[in-house]
Amino acid sequence: MPTLPEARIAELLVPYLGDTPTAPALLPQLSIYLDLLLRWNERTNLTAIREPEEIVRRHFGESLFAGLHLAPGLTYPASLLDFGSGAGFPGLPIQLLLPELRVTLAESQGKKASFLREAVRTLGLSTEVWDGRVEALLPAQQFDVVTLRAVDRMEQAVAAARLRVVPGGWLAVLASEPAPDGAVSLPLPSSATGRLILEQIPPQA
Secondary structure, three states: OOOOOHHHHHHHHHHHHOOOOOOOOHHHHHHHHHHHHHHHHOOOOOOOOOOHHHHHHHHHHHHHHHHHHHHHHOOOOOEEEEEOOOOOOOHHHHHHHOOOOEEEEEOOOHHHHHHHHHHHHHHOOOOEEEOOOHHHOOOOOOEEEEEEEOOOOHHHHHHHHHOOEEEEEEEEEEEOOOOOOOOEEOOOOOOOOOEEEEEEOOOOO
16 A cells, blocks of 8 residues: 555645646656655665655655756756755656656765665666766766755855756756745745755856
C-alpha cells in the first residue's frame, strides 16, 4: 500500500503545477519515489523532513515548480546537472517531469549517492549519478542547466556551478531570502521565504 494515494499527491502538487498537463507516469513515479525515500530515511539521514505530505510539498513540489519554469528555455537535446543533489532534489523530480532531459545528479556523500542510484534503478530511468565533487568533473563538461538547492556554502557553490553552465544556458537556484529582484516566489504553503532564482549565462561574443 503506497504511503499516500496518487490522488492526494496530485492535490498537494496543485499549487506548484497548476493545470499544466503532465505525463501519466508522473504521479505513479512520485509515489514510488516517496515510498523509497521514506524507507531509506529510516536508516540514512537523507532529509530532515519526514512527514510524507510535507515531503511532497517541499521536495517534490518545489522541484517540479523549478522544472516548469525552466522548460520554456530549453532546446532539446538538453542536459541538466543537479549540484549537490542530496536525496535527488530538484534534479530527480525535474527528470520525471521532463523525461527527455539528460540529467546528472552530482552527490559526493556515499550513502546519498547510493540512494540516488537505487532511486534511478527503481524508477527505470537513464539518469546519471556522479558520486564525487562537481569540481572533479572534466573541465570541458558543461550543461544547459545547473540546479542548486540547500547546498553547503551556497555562495561558493553558486560560483562553481556557474562555470558548469554552457554559454546561453541557465543557472537555477532554490534559496531562501534574501533574493535578487526578479526571483520567483515559491507557492504557499510550501515556504514563506523560498525563491527560485533563474540566471541565464550570457552567450559568448
